[in-house]
Every structure is written in C-alpha cells, then in structure tokens.
Amino acid sequence: MQSVISVKNLTKTYASGLKALDNVNLEIRRGEIFALLGPNGAGKTTLISVICGIANPTSGTVLADGHDIVKDFRAARSAIGLVPQELSTDMFETVWATVTFSRGLFGKGKDPAHIEKVLRELSLWDKRDNKIMTLSGGMKRRVLIAKALSHEPRILFLDEPTAGVDVELRRDMWKMVRSLRDTGVTIILTTHYIEEAEQMADRIGVISKGKIILVEEKTALMEKLGKKQLILDVQHPLERVPEALAPYGLERSDDGLQLIFTFHAAHDRSKIAALLRELAELGIDFTDLQTRESSLEDIFVSLVSERS
C-alpha cells in the first residue's frame, strides 16, 4: 500500500544539543489510524512538529502525501491538519472567527457550511459566538480540533488529544476519529495510554528516546504486550504451588503469602474463574486479590532490553 507519510532517516537535534529524534524511519499507510506511543520526552511532539513544519529537521527527509515537506511545503502542508498538545488559542477571538481564520490560513476559500458542519459535529455550534477564553479546557481542545478540520485535511495529527479530557468527550473524540477515518482521512495520534492505542489504532508505533523501537499491527502488538497479572494474597503461607495448579504456571512469592498468575488479557480471561474455583476446591483461602498490567514504562524497558 502507498505510504501517505514517509519518514526517512530523520534526525532532529535541538539547539541545546539534545537529540530528540535519532534516525527515525516510519511509513504511515493511507487511511489508517496510527498511534504513536511513548513516555514523556520520547520525541512524539518533535516528530509531529518536524512533519508539520514547526521545527526544522536536522537531517533526513519526510514526504507527506507524496510531497517533500521542505521543498514542496505548500502541497505537503495543505494536506495536513494539526491538533497540538498545548492548548494554545487566541483567547479574545470567538470560536467562529478563529475557525474561519484557520481555513483561510490554509489557502481555502470561505465555506460557512463546512465550518458549521465541523462545529456541530464537535458540539461547538452553540458556542460559536463565545470568546475562546470563556470556554472550558475540554471545549478549547475541541476548538483546536475544529481549526484543524476547517480546511479539510487528508492527514490529521492529534497530539495527545485526550489529555485532560473527561470520559464522555474522550468517547466522542474516538467516535469522531473513526468517522473521519471512514471518510478516508489518515489519523496519527500520540498517547501515553496503551488502552487508548488499543481502542483506536490500526497500527501502533512505539518511540523511546528519539528512536522508533517498534511498529506493529495493533493485534500483533496486543498479543505481545497484553499481559496481565492476578495477584492473590493467601491466608496461610504456602510451602510451594500445589501440583493441581501446575497448568496455570503460577509463581509464589518468597514468603509464600502471594500467588501470581500471569495471563493474557485477550484470551485467558476464562482461566481466572477456573483458577479461583480450583483454589476454593483446594481449600486455599485468600484475603485479597488485585490485577496488574504492565505499565508503558515496563513495556519500554522490556522492549528496549529485548533489542539490546
């Protein structure tokens, strides 16, 4: 399939000497939802900034919609809409004015009908004449989305769209992202949350310390990363894991007071019930139980150590 964004050997060194992107290679497929996952300071925003023309690349090339982002910046940038991580807005402007401004800035003629459609979809229509400073944080984020959609981009970057957004709006946003994808828009979003990537993305890329450490189909990645642990605090210390429980591959804590069951979130769920039943049959009482999933940090650590 043809790449809609093609990043080749991209390196970005800031004036401070910090290498925020280190020889990044990445192909984004047309029409997909791509989630870029990474801890704070990994280089997600930097990557987006370079692609969108906000930061200069130190070396390497990027094609957006087939156009070089430096040599042919007009064509490249026309195709891209960007929703930044920071809530930077023109406080004194009205919603309508700021969204109309964005459309003009991207070289498109007036189209009030389109702006109305965007504002309605984002539930901003009632607020169109309000000054932005009177809006809540979540609404400001929607205004930024409306600005990005005002010029009908074919590629949309969402830099942490759900940071500081409540559950309902988050769900609305996911719905909106999917419906955009259905109209053929390619969406690249960044997030700290594996669940979010899992919910939304077709493919997931993981970035750490300026390097892309893996890019995979979501399903394949979830297979790898979707491990969970069930931790059982037992009432009486166990000398060893009972024979009958061998199929579960349980681990026993050193003091014998905990049993740890590692399972796969996607297809081992039924095993939990079975395990608990067997424990009851064996007369092992437990006082508490908790589940734990590997945090993004754990996954990075394991991914990075796996590679070296």
Added chain:
Amino acid sequence: MNTHAIRAIYLFEMARTFRTLMQSILSPVISTSLYFVVFGSAIGSRMTEVEGIRYGAFIIPGLTMLSLLNESISNASFGIYMPRFSGTIYEVLSAPISYVEIVCGYVGAAATKSILLGTIILLTARLFVPYHIAHPLWMAAFLVLTSVTFSLFGFMIGLWADGFEKLQIVPMLIVTPLTFLGGSFYSINMLPPFWQRITLVNPVVYLVSGFRWSFYDVSDVSVEISMGMTLVFLVLCLLTVRWLVKSGYRLKT
C-alpha cells in the same frame, strides 16, 4: 501565492485593532491632541513662527510622524510577538504559507493601521490649527513608506523580543529619543552648527523633513535626499526581515 492566507492574517490583525479601538486608535489621537494643545498653544503663543510658518502648524508633520513611528513599531511588534508568546504561532508555521506571505499579512496590517491613524491625526489637527498640504502625493508617499518601513522594523523587534519588556525597550530607548531629537518640534536650522551635523545621522530627521516639506515646502534637507533615505531604510528593513524570517529566527526550532 496563498492570498487566502495573507487575507486571513491581515483581517485577523485588523479585527484585533478594532476590538481594541481605544488603545490602538483613540489613545494616540488623544495624546497627539494634547501635544497640539501644549506645544501648539502654550509654546506657540511665545514662539509664533518657524521658517515663516505658524508654530502650531509647523509641528503637525513632526507630531504625526512621531505617532506613526511609535504606532507602526508597537503594532507590528505586538502582532507577531503575541502568537509567539501564546503559542498560536504553531498554526501559522504549519500552514502552507511562505515567509513573504507571513510578513505581508502582519506588516501589511500594522502599516494599514498606522496609515489610518496618521490620517485621523491629521484630520484631528485640523480642529486645532488650519494648515494646508502643498504636495499631497508626496505627503501620501511619505506616510505610506514610513508606515511600512517602521512596521517592518517593529516586526523585527517582535521576532527578537523574548519578553514584554524587550518589546518596549527599543521604542522607548531608541525611537522616542530619535523622534524628539529629529526636528519634530523645531527646525534643525535652529541648532548650533555642530549639532546640526550630528543630527544628520538621525534617520528620523529625513522623515520629518521630507514630510514637512510635503506640507509647507520648507525642509531641513532636500526632499530628494529625504525620499532617498526613506527608501534606503525601507530596503534595509526589507532585507533584514527577509534574512531573519528565512533563517527561521525565533520562529522555528
């Protein structure tokens, strides 16, 4: 050429002016009117004529220039500094728009404001003192060129500033003294010969002199030299701005 974008920036900036009408138009008009009252009436009653022109009328071109310089610089510097400060510059940088177009939008709007303001001040002055304009076309040319040149200069300051103090410091420490010493309120022929020569390194002298010539046919330096110098400043500012924005100075990391 992305004319939609230039228009969008231009209209955005003009809308900001009209939203802050008080500050952008009214306050310079009021302060200039006060100058007319204080200098024109109070001093004018003692010093009746300069170079054969009533003192009240003599100071009009200089006072208009003074406002024009200050307002061009402050409008243009604020215009580009604000989006840098608030972070909204991200959108302009990510738009399919060249640096020339960015400058056209911001500087064009700032210059338009100054031209409007200069015109309003001249009309207001009419209420205080009768005056005539001997060379209206030259007058308009000086008005427009000065507005554009100093809007470009303001744009540079807005790029360079990394705090609100720096935005004020150049106008306060350099431009205001230069305008006061640039013959706004007097003819430089009134100075001792040594100071007359020193004064000639002050660019504002040429602007004021040329502008005043277009009103009253009298000037400190010949009008050709004034116009020549004005064009030189314009070109210098254009080249500097071009070089600054091309290098992405303070805009891109």
